[in-house]
Amino acid sequence: xxxxxxxxxxxxxxxxxxxxxxxxxxxxxxxxxxxxxxxxxxxxxxxxxxxxxxxxxxxxxxxxxxxxxxxxxxxxxxxxxxxxxxxxxxxxxxxxxxxxxxxxxxxxxxxxxxxxxxxxxxxxxxxxxxxxxxxxxxxxxxxxxxxxxxxxxxxxxxxxxxxxxxxxxxxxxxxxxxxxxxxxxxxxxxxxxxxxxxxxxxxxxxxxxxxxxxxxxxxxxxxxxxxxxxxxxxxxxxxxxxxxxxxxxxxxxxxxxxxxxxxxxxxxxxxxxxxxxxxxxxxxxxxxxxxxxxxxxxxxxxxxxxxxxxxxxxxxxxxxxxxxxxxxxxxxxxxxxxxxxxxxxxxxxxxxxxxxxxxxxxxxxxxxxxxxxxxxxxxxxxxxxxxxxxxxxxxxxxxxxxxxxxxxxxxxxxxxxxxxxxxxxxxxxxxxxxxxxxxxxxxxxxxxxxxxxxxxxxxxxxxxxxxxxxxxxxxxxxxxxxxxxxxxxxxxxxxxxxxx
Numbered sequence: 057x058x059x060x061x062x063x064x065x066x067x068x069x070x071x072x073x074x075x076x077x078x079x080x081x082x083x084x085x086x087x088x089x090x091x092x093x094x095x096x097x098x099x100x101x102x103x104x105x106x107x108x109x110x111x112x113x114x115x116x117x118x119x120x121x122x123x124x125x126x127x128x129x130x131x132x133x134x135x136x137x138x139x140x141x142x143x144x145x146x147x148x149x150x151x152x153x154x155x156x157x158x159x160x161x162x163x164x165x166x167x168x169x170x171x172x173x174x175x176x177x178x179x180x181x182x183x184x185x186x187x188x189x190x191x192x193x194x195x196x197x198x199x200x201x202x203x204x205x206x207x208x209x210x211x212x213x214x215x216x217x218x219x220x221x222x223x224x225x226x227x228x229x230x231x232x233x234x235x236x237x238x239x240x241x242x243x244x245x246x247x248x249x250x251x252x253x254x255x256x257x258x259x260x261x262x263x264x265x266x267x268x269x270x271x272x273x274x275x276x277x278x279x280x281x282x283x284x285x286x287x288x289x290x291x292x293x294x295x296x297x298x299x300x301x302x303x304x305x306x307x308x309x310x311x312x313x314x315x316x317x318x319x320x321x322x323x324x325x326x327x328x329x330x331x332x333x334x335x336x337x338x339x340x341x342x343x344x345x346x347x348x349x350x351x352x353x354x355x356x357x358x359x360x361x362x363x364x365x366x367x368x369x370x371x372x373x374x375x376x377x378x379x380x381x382x383x384x385x386x387x388x389x390x391x392x393x394x395x396x397x398x399x400x401x402x403x404x405x406x407x408x409x410x411x412x413x414x415x416x417x418x419x420x421x422x423x424x425x426x427x428x429x430x431x432x433x434x435x436x437x438x439x440x441x442x443x444x445x446x447x448x449x450x451x452x453x454x455x456x457x458x459x460x461x462x463x464x465x466x467x468x469x470x471x472x473x474x475x476x477x478x479x480x481x482x483x484x485x486x487x488x489x490x491x492x493x494x495x496x497x498x499x500x501x502x503x504x505x506x507x508x509x510x511x512x513x514x515x516x517x518x519x520x521x522x523x524x525x526x527x528x529x530x531x532x533x534x535x536x537x538x539x540x541x542x543x544x545x546x547x548x549x550x551x552x553x554x555x556x
Contacts (some may be wrong), residue, residue, distance in 0.1 A: 081336070084330045087323050090293070090313035093226040094327045097234040097299065097306040099420045101376035103331050108227040111208055112312045115287030115295045116151070116174045117229060118216030121197050122182055123245065124236040129186050132164040132241075142180035150217065152177040153265070156266040170299060171285065172265040179215035194222075201228065204235045218291040226310040233297050233308050237282060243299070246283035249273050271298060276321045278328060282306065288317070289300040296320040300328050305376070307331045337374040338383060340408065345370050345424070348388040353426065355402065356394050357455055367427040375408050377422030385410050386419070393426060404424050 084094075094104035102108070138155040146152065153175045155161065161169075166182060168401055169175040183193035190213050197211035206228030212219045224232075236242050247273050253263040270276040271284040276283075280302040287295035294314035300307055310328040314320035346365040353361050377386070386408050393402035408420045 084326055087311070087326065088296055088314060088319045089311035089323045091226045092309075092327065093230050094325060094331050095227075095234065095308045095310075096331075096335070096376040097228040097237065097308050099337065099376045100231075100234070101419050102227070102465045103307070103335055103376065104327055105227075106251075108230075108310075109208060109225050111223045112295075113218055113222065113224055113289065113292035114216050114220075114224045114229065114312070115289045115292035116216045116295045117285050117287040117295045117310075118211060118214070118222070118224075119170050119174060119179060120229070120246070120285055120297060121201065121211060121232055121238055122165060122179050122214040123242060124232070124239060125186060125193075125197060125200060126163060126167060126170075126182050127239050127242055130163045132162070132167070134163045134185075135160050136163065136166060136181050136185040138177065138181050139184055143177050145180065146176050146215075147217070149206060150176045150215075153253075153263055155181070156258050159256050161253075161256060163342050165253045167245045168248060168265060169253065171245040172248060172267045174286070176215040176217065179213075183214040188493065199234060201348055204231050206231050207245055216287060216289070218289050218290075226312050229297055229310045229312075230308045233283075233299060233310070237299055237306075243283040246285055247272060269319075270321050271324075276325065278325065286320075294320045296324055298324050298328070300332075302332050303336070305332060305335065305337050334378055335376050336379050339372055339374050340370075340383070340386075340420070340422075341372045342370055344383060345388075345406070349390070352404070353390055353404065354392050356392050360425075361393075361402075361428065363426050365426075369427065370406070371423040373420065373422045377410060377419050378412070381410060387411075390424070393429060400428055402428055 081414035084104055087104075090108070091107040091110050091112055092104065093102060093106070095102055138157060138159045138161065139281050140157045143155050143157055151174045153169045153173050155175075155177045161178070161181065166175075166178045169178045170182070180190060183190045187193035187196050193214050194212040197214070198209065199213065201207075201209040201224075206224065209224040209228040209232075210221055211224070212222040216222070249267045251265045251267065255262065267273050269286050271278045271281055278298065278300055280300045282299040282301050284296070286296040292313065294317050295312045296310070298309045298316070300309075307328055309331075310322045311320045311323045311327070314323065346368050349365045349368045353363055355361065375386070387410065389407040389409065391405045391407065393404035395402040403423060403425045406422050406424045407418055408422075409416055409418045411417065426532070
C-alpha cells in the first residue's frame with residue numbers, strides 16, 4: 057500500500073513538473089528569430105507575426121520556389137544535363153552532390169537532391185533546364201511569387217546564395233510554401249530523411265543523401281510534420297520553413313535570421329504548439345452566409361444595390377479562429393462588387409473577422425457572387441432634368457454668395473475690433489507717457505529746492521562762522537593788550553625795588 061501511495065505521489069509530482077514545460081513550449085513571447093510568421097495554410101489566416109513583412113535574405117529556403125517551378129514545368133521522368141557553368145560557377149564550399157559537366161540526372165533524383173542535400177549544383181541544372189539561365193529563371197521565380205501574392209519577394213538565383221537583389225519575407229515564404237504543398241508529391245520530397253540515387257552516365261556508384269534537418273532526421277520531433285526546409289548563409293543567418301498538420305489544421309511556420317542553429321528549431325516548435333493549442337478551423341456554409349448577408353451592396357461605381365439573401369452565391373469554406381470563439385462571435389464585411397458585362401452577376405470579396413482586445417482580426421476572406429437580374433437597372437440613378445440641374449446650380453451659387461457675404465462681414469467686424477483695440481492701446485500709452493513726464497518735472501523741482509535750501513543753510517553757517525572767528529580774534533587781541541600792560545607794570549615794580 058505504501059509503495060502504491062509513493063508511486064501515485066511520484067506520478068502527480070512528475071505531472072506537475074511537465075505541465076509548466078508544455079506551457080513554456082507554447083509561449084511565443086520570446087521568439088528569438090528576427091522575423092517569423094505562423095499561417096494557416098488553407099485559410100491564409102496569420103496567427104502570429106514578428107516583422108513578417110521585413111525583407112530578408114532567405115538562403116536555401118529559396119529552393120522551395122525552385123522545387124515548385126520544377127514540379128509545375130517538368131515531369132519526374134525528364135532527364136536534365138549538367139552544364140559546365142551549372143557545376144563550376146558555385147563557391148567551392150557550397151552544398152552540392154558533385155555533379156560533373158555533362159552528367160545526366162532525372163527530375164525525380166534532382167528533387168530529392170534539392171530537398172535533402174540542398175544541392176546548389178542541382179538548383180542551377182533546374183534553372184538552365186526550365187528557363188535557359190539563372191537570370192531568366194530568377195525572373196520566372198519572381199513572377200510566380202507575385203501570382204501567389206508574395207509581392208515583397210525578388211529572386212535572382214535558384215539556390216539562395218547571397219545577392220543584393222535576392223530577398224523575400226517570412227510572410228511571402230509562408231504564402232509560397234502554402235501553394236507548394238498543394239502540388240502532389242512536393243511534401244514527399246521535402247520530408248524524406250534518406251534517399252539513394254542510382255548510377256548516372258558518368259558516375260557508376262550510388263549516391264546516398266542524408267537529411268540534416270532536425271525535424272526530419274528525428275533529432276527534434278514535430279507531431280504531424282508535413283515538410284521542412286532549412287537554410288543558412290553568413291548573410292542570412294539561419295532560416296527554416298516547416299509545415300505540420302493536426303486535427304484538420306495545417307500550419308506553416310517560417311523563421312528567418314536566427315542567430316544559432318538550434319534557435320530556429322526551438323522557435324518553430326513554439327509557434328506550432330501555440331497555433332495548434334489556441335486555434336481551430338470553423339466551416340462557414342452557404343446558409344450562414346445568407347443569414348449574415350447584407351441587404352444592400354455597393355458596386356465599384358458606388359451604386360447601391362438591394363440584394364435578397366437568396367441571391368448570394370458562395371461555396372462553403374473554412375476560417376481559423378481561437379478555440380474560445382464560435383460562429384456567433386464572427387462578423388462579416390461584404391466588399392464592393394463588380395458586375396459582369398451583361399449586368400446579371402456581380403462578384404466581390406467577403407471578409408470574416410472578430411475583435412480581440414479591441415483589435416480587428418481577419419480570420420478569413422472568400423470571393424462571393426450575387427445574382428442581379430433587374431436589380432442593377434432598377435437601382436441606376438436617373439438623369440436629372442435640365443431645369444432641375446439649372447435650379448440646383450443657382451441654389452448652389454446663391455449659397456456660395458451668402459457664404460462669401462458672411463465671411464466678408466465677419467472679417468470686417470474683426471478688423472473694426474482690432475482697430476479699436478489698437479486705438480485704446482495708443483491712448484493708454486499716451487496717458488502713461490504724460491504721467492511719467494509730470495512725475496519727472498516734480499522730481500526735478502524737488503531736487504532743485506533741496507539744493508537751494510542746502511546752499512542757503514551753507515551760507516548761513518559760513519556767516520556765523522566768520523562772526524565767531526572775528527569775535528575770537530578780538531578776544532585774543534584784548535587779552536594780549538591786558539597781558540602786555542601787566543608785564544610792563546611788573547617790570548617797573550622790579551626796577552623800583554632794585555633802586556631801593
